[in-house]
Amino acid sequence: MLVREIGEFGLINRISAMLPEQSAGVIKGIGDDVAVLDTSGPEYLLATCDIQVEGVHFMRDAITPYQLGRRVAAINLSDIAAMGGDPRWALVSLAIPGDVEVGYVEELYRGMREQMALAGASIAGGNLSRMKSIIVLDFTLLGLVAPDRIILRSTAGVGDAILMTGSPGESRAGLELIRRPDLAVSSSARQRLIERHLCPQPRLAEGRLLARSGLVTSMIDVSDGVIGDLLHICESSGKGAEIEAAGLWISPDLGEAALAAAADSLEWALSGGEDYELMFTAAPEAVPDLQKMLIDQTGTSCAQIGRITAGTEVSLRFADGTRVVPAAKGWDHFGG
Amino acid sequence: MLVREIGEFGLINRISAMLPEQSAGVIKGIGDDVAVLDTSGPEYLLATCDIQVEGVHFMRDAITPYQLGRRVAAINLSDIAAMGGDPRWALVSLAIPGDVEVGYVEELYRGMREQMALAGASIAGGNLSRMKSIIVLDFTLLGLVAPDRIILRSTAGVGDAILMTGSPGESRAGLELIRRPDLAVSSSARQRLIERHLCPQPRLAEGRLLARSGLVTSMIDVSDGVIGDLLHICESSGKGAEIEAAGLWISPDLGEAALAAAADSLEWALSGGEDYELMFTAAPEAVPDLQKMLIDQTGTSCAQIGRITAGTEVSLRFADGTRVVPAAKGWDHFGG
Numbered sequence: 145m146l147v148r149e150i151g152e153f154g155l156i157n158r159i160s161a162m163l164p165e166q167s168a169g170v171i172k173g174i175g176d177d178v179a180v181l182d183t184s185g186p187e188y189l190l191a192t193c194d195i196q197v198e199g200v201h202f203m204r205d206a207i208t209p210y211q212l213g214r215r216v217a218a219i220n221l222s223d224i225a226a227m228g229g230d231p232r233w234a235l236v237s238l239a240i241p242g243d244v245e246v247g248y249v250e251e252l253y254r255g256m257r258e259q260m261a262l263a264g265a266s267i268a269g270g271n272l273s274r275m276k277s278i279i280v281l282d283f284t285l286l287g288l289v290a291p292d293r294i295i296l297r298s299t300a301g302v303g304d305a306i307l308m309t310g311s312p313g314e315s316r317a318g319l320e321l322i323r324r325p326d327l328a329v330s331s332s333a334r335q336r337l338i339e340r341h342l343c344p345q346p347r348l349a350e351g352r353l354l355a356r357s358g359l360v361t362s363m364i365d366v367s368d369g370v371i372g373d374l375l376h377i378c379e380s381s382g383k384g385a386e387i388e389a390a391g392l393w394i395s396p397d398l399g400e401a402a403l404a405a406a407a408d409s410l411e412w413a414l415s416g417g418e419d420y421e422l423m424f425t426a427a428p429e430a431v432p433d434l435q436k437m438l439i440d441q442t443g444t445s446c447a448q449i450g451r452i453t454a455g456t457e458v459s460l461r462f463a464d465g466t467r468v469v470p471a472a473k474g475w476d477h478f479g480g
Numbered sequence: 481m482l483v484r485e486i487g488e489f490g491l492i493n494r495i496s497a498m499l500p501e502q503s504a505g506v507i508k509g510i511g512d513d514v515a516v517l518d519t520s521g522p523e524y525l526l527a528t529c530d531i532q533v534e535g536v537h538f539m540r541d542a543i544t545p546y547q548l549g550r551r552v553a554a555i556n557l558s559d560i561a562a563m564g565g566d567p568r569w570a571l572v573s574l575a576i577p578g579d580v581e582v583g584y585v586e587e588l589y590r591g592m593r594e595q596m597a598l599a600g601a602s603i604a605g606g607n608l609s610r611m612k613s614i615i616v617l618d619f620t621l622l623g624l625v626a627p628d629r630i631i632l633r634s635t636a637g638v639g640d641a642i643l644m645t646g647s648p649g650e651s652r653a654g655l656e657l658i659r660r661p662d663l664a665v666s667s668s669a670r671q672r673l674i675e676r677h678l679c680p681q682p683r684l685a686e687g688r689l690l691a692r693s694g695l696v697t698s699m700i701d702v703s704d705g706v707i708g709d710l711l712h713i714c715e716s717s718g719k720g721a722e723i724e725a726a727g728l729w730i731s732p733d734l735g736e737a738a739l740a741a742a743a744d745s746l747e748w749a750l751s752g753g754e755d756y757e758l759m760f761t762a763a764p765e766a767v768p769d770l771q772k773m774l775i776d777q778t779g780t781s782c783a784q785i786g787r788i789t790a791g792t793e794v795s796l797r798f799a800d801g802t803r804v805v806p807a808a809k810g811w812d813h814f815g816g
Contacts, residue, residue: 145581145582145583146578146579146580146581146582147576147577147578147579147580147581147582147585148578148579149582150582152608155582155585155608156608158582158585158586159585159586159589162586162589162590162593163589163593163602163603164602167569167602167604168568168600168602169568169569170569170602170604173602173603173604173605174603174604174605174606176605178605179569179571179604179605181568181569181604181622183519183521183523183525183568183624184521184522184523185519185520185521185522185523186520186521187519187520187521189519189525189622191569191571191604191605191620191622192571192605193571193573193605193606193607193618193620194573194607195573195575195607195609195616195618197575197609197610197611197612197616199612200575200609200610200611200612201609232504232505232517232519233503233505233506233515233517233527235515235527235528235529235620237529237530237531237573237618237620239531239533239536239616240483241483242482242483242484243482243483243484244482244483245481245482245483246481246482246483246485246486246491246494247481249483249491249494249495250494250495250498253495253498253499254498257498257499264504266499266500266503266504266506266509267499267509267510268503268506268509268510268515268517268527269509269510269512269514269515269527269528269529270510270529271529271530271531271618272488272491272492273531273533273536273537274488274533274536275533275536276533276535276536276614278612280531280533280575280616282529282531282573282607282618284527284529284571284573284620286517286525286527286622288519
């Protein structure tokens with residue numbers, strides 16, 4: 145049997161089954177985006193990593209090294225944000241061909257350094273290695289969180305409202321505009337959507353605020369798409385969910401790009417992925433307080449996009465009452 | 481200017497110069513193999529990583545996935561051993577083509593799991609990604625060490641004896657035997673040397689014992705070769721060194737393999753690299769106690785191979801009194 149036949153999540157399940165269920169000091173291990181570790185210190189240690197492979201995750205001619213550095217740091221910072229944690233230190237493993245310009249590497253590190261500095265964190269170590277023709281960058285991020293403030297994906301309750309910051313699908317639209325420079329969209333929309341794809345902004349202040357509010361029952365960052373990550377919450381929590389199509393905020397820029405590409409803006413919003421927004425759950429009566437708190441203290445709005453149900457199914461309900469179970473399950477890294 | 485023109489260590493210097501000299505909680509950062517971090521807990525956090533690229537660091541047909549898993553874990557465990565630390569948790573980033581057998585991935589994880597379990601440590605997380613044709617494996621290892629027991633590479637003193645566990649050069653000999661299966665050596669030597677290359681044994685018990693003895697002034701693990709890693713100690717400590725050629729233990733197996741390959745066994749011992757033995761310094765009067773303690777408590781012997789000098793030069797002295805400054809500076813990952 146080949147890796148591509150069982151896919152990314154099938155492979156994760158096989159690997160998880162081989163490893164001990166409990167290991168010393170491991171609060172959350174394989175299967176979550178972030179490992180939660182007990183170092184016997186006052187806070188839990190958070191550890192996450194993300195690998196960027198040229199030709200798979202990025203094209204060298206479509207993103208500057210500075211942007212790539214910003215982006216890989218932001219992707220990892222977003223994972224720490226979703227736990228309500230404080231990012232602290234990164235290790236960078238870079239495998240690079242010898243014929244790359246030194247200036248390229250310096251720009252890459254400048255991007256990582258600046259994105260980390262914005263989050264009050266720094267690059268503390270790593271590893272350099274030779275590669276034959278492509279660039280591979282693995283970024284490991286360590287953070288800290290107080291044990292009583294950590295928010296997991298596995299603790300959503302039936303009846304909870306599902307909320308989400310920002311407007312999903314814009315990163316997917318930005319990717320389409322990079323791939324198809326001929327698409328007829330306004331230059332302002334083009335620029336903003338491409339920026340959303342290349343330089344996502346991790347929601348660190350929002351994550352910390354939500355974690356400290358005591359009102360949030362589960363949280364995840366949206367990297368695999370709204371449906372994909374909602375499925376992660378539902379599978380971990382042993383619950384189902386119903387998304388209200390009308391609750392998703394389709395931005396005017398996203399609508400414009402989808403129209404030009406003859407694509408379905410709702411599908412991009414639901415399954416596009418790489419939004420790096422926060423999706424979280426809370427009791428319905430807490431929703432107005434959470435929305436007000438977020439907008440007042442961070443300037444970020446959040447919308448209710450559905451609710452957690454009993455069962456295990458994630459369904460989509462339209463304004464006219466029709467209900468479908470979407471097939472798109474978000475990004476599977478071996479599926480594409 | 482291209483990456484290969486300034487080499488691995490030139491590039492590390494350029495990157496170090498771009499990053500802040502001091503960052504919150506970073507006791508030792510870029511430039512050492514292991515980052516030392518202060519989490520406000522009772523122990524310092526140690527963090528290191530090593531990337532293995534198919535075709536650069538390993539050949540898929542020359543090492544089994546189980547051996548590769550053992551090896552990548554061992555390489556990282558060796559770095560923690562050299563700090564006197566306790567390894568705890570690993571994150572594994574694996575980028576793999578879709579046409580690899582699932583069984584290959586399972587064997588890889590079995591190797592990592594078993595090597596980690598031998599060290600009382602576990603795999604706590606990571607990341608899976610698609611790759612086009614080759615396998616890339618990045619292994620990040622976290623450990624802990626009491627602040628008063630940590631041993632750095634930067635604290636060797638003039639007049640200190642230089643000691644080393646085991647017999648250097650055997651890993652290099654094993655690599656030669658893998659590359660040239662036709663070489664006429666005994667099957668016992670072949671098997672042991674290849675094993676030394678494919679499955680190095682991290683010197684964890686030895687590292688902890690040495691760190692706790694209070695007698696060791698600096699320590700490093702030998703991955704870049706005896707001369708290469710002694711240069712790391714000397715550069716970090718602002719010192720020089722003299723190696724006694726007669727002090728290096730050339731094992732009979734190494735001698736046999738070098739003879740068959742028409743290679744210089746001393747050169748393999750000095751510059752071969754990937755030995756994953758411990759090199760450390762101590763006051764000359766402490767040498768007998770350290771040697772007895774190591775052999776009594778771990779069964780591992782260590783030999784005095786030279787001494788730390790004033791100045792910055794690393795030289796080699798032969799039994800007849802002649803003295804040379806070796807050109808071989810160990811592994812530069814962009815040099816090969």
